[in-house]
Amino acid sequence: MKILCLYGYPDYNKGDSAICLGAHQLLKSIYDTEEIYFANFLWPDHPATIRTKAFYEAYNIKTIDIPSRNRTKYEKLTNILVNRDRGVSSFLMEENFDMVISVGGHFLFSKDSDIKEKIRNKVRLLDIYQPILEAKKLGVETGILCQSIGPFNKPDSIIRKIIDNVDFIITRESASYNEIRNKHKDTLASIDMAYFMSIPQVKKRVLEIDGDYVVLNLRKVLASGGYQVADDMFSKQNEYFARLTRELINRNKKVLLISQVTSSDPNDPEVDTILHEEFKSKYFKEESDVKVVKEEYSEYELIDIYKHADALISTRYHGLIFCILASGNPIGVNLSGIGHKLVGMFNDLDIVNNYIELDDAIISKAVSKTINLIEEKNKYNKDKYIESNFEKIKGLLLG
Known part of the structure; x- marks a missing residue:
């Protein structure tokens, strides 16, 4: 089983890194495989990518660079119209992944107050989920693993397309499940990936505070x-x-x-x-x-x-x-x-x-x-x- 996880974020935000640490442990336990890769969200020489690789390497977690992470705003806007990324498609075929999943986080919600914000959100969502859309066209299993979803203040064509192109949706709490259960047939309410981290024993208290x-x-x-x-x-x-x-x-x-x-x-x-x-x-x-x-x-x-x-x-x-x-x-x-x-x-x-x-x-x-x-x-x-x-x-x- 070869799995691509979107994405391996740097540990600037300890919540993001905890998601990835827990997701790796969970998938490894379920599928008994070492072929779990976390895609870098940004391009190879970006400081965040360099920090990401160093962080996950310390945990023996594989990261991988994928195409189209350094596009201009014009290229991103064009992507909304054509809805294809052949570079990503070729990458997925070459790597021959069995599953492409989005892990953790809170991305799918509509909170747009004006046209500028609405366009910005569409560009952001396609930037995140385009590998899933391309994987689905190739017949690769796709899914959303333990994310928060909603609320949806208004219908959104990009969100609808993403939901329609995943084989399963697992939310990380019941409120998100209630938002999505009538929009997708294979949905489950569960918990955040961070809960599955392997937590080492701390030999000495991190902070010594005098008093409560x-x-x-x-x-x-x-x-x-x-x-x-x-x-x-x-x-x-x-x-x-x-x-x-x-x-x-x-x-x-x-x-x-x-x-x-x-x-x-x-x-x-x-x-x-x-x-x-x-x-x-x-x-x-x-x-x-x-x-x-x-x-x-x-x-x-x-x-x-x-x-x-x-x-x-x-x-x-x-x-x-x-x-x-x-x-x-x-x-x-x-x-x-x-x-x-x-x-x-x-x-x-x-x-x-x-x-x-x-x-x-x-x-x-x-x-x-x-x-x-x-x-x-x-x-x-x-x-x-x-x-x-x-x-x-x-x-x-x-x-």
Whole structure:
């Protein structure tokens, strides 16, 4: 069995790399094969590709370069019209893959507010899924493996084409399954690939903190494609975390702002540390119990940090997954209308109360609820959750 996975992203975002580490482990367990390749999303000499190759090489995971990753905007727009990429088609025939799948992430949703954004989203989706469209024309098995899907605010021809050209769709939580189950006949609700990572034992605690601590994580960019939090919601996020932090300090807890996302571009708005430093400077400049942790931690180090925290209050989906893998106390905060993946995952784990819907919440009530969740940790069975979903995925893929 020879499998092409789209894509092997660099570990700038630890959630992206965790998806790939887990996907490799899952597919290797199901198919008993070493022929699993992760396509590089960008061209061979791009800094992100160089970092990607180095990261996966350390885990003995194969990466592969595919054609058409360095196209101009004009070439990408033309691709929408012709809907063919013969370079990718030739590549797939030469490599003779048995399966081409898109792994993890959240790409298929319609959130377009104007024509410019609509075109941008179509170009982005074709850039991601074109190898699947070409594979389907060649009779190769295709699929979507453990992604979030939706919401769909309006019909979209490109999204419809992608859905029609995959043999199976496995979502990573039940809310996405409810979005897609009536649009594709072979669909399954499961979990995120990151849950299947092999987690090594940490011999020594990553962080030695004097006293109890809580970890916070803010964000500005939503999902894939660079969609940003609206200004009013971003302000609401900051006010919520500021009031929460003051309450935590009053309860003699340390507050750590820890990044999950870095970048080769120090000005990238997705980098958490930039937001954390701005937050600290604005609200807690002289407060020693509030610390911006600037170190870049691995996926496994983050798991260890969350294991010993009183809670992780996070706007990031994979940060919450790391916390669950640590058997910690995950509290999810949704900032905009694509947070159904948080609701879906928490509902599947039977801890849906651990979710703060900041769109609708009055700040004081949101803070009060969060404090209660920190003090009264809800129980969940992560091992049963992972094991049962492994069997479900295996049954569909081999069925």
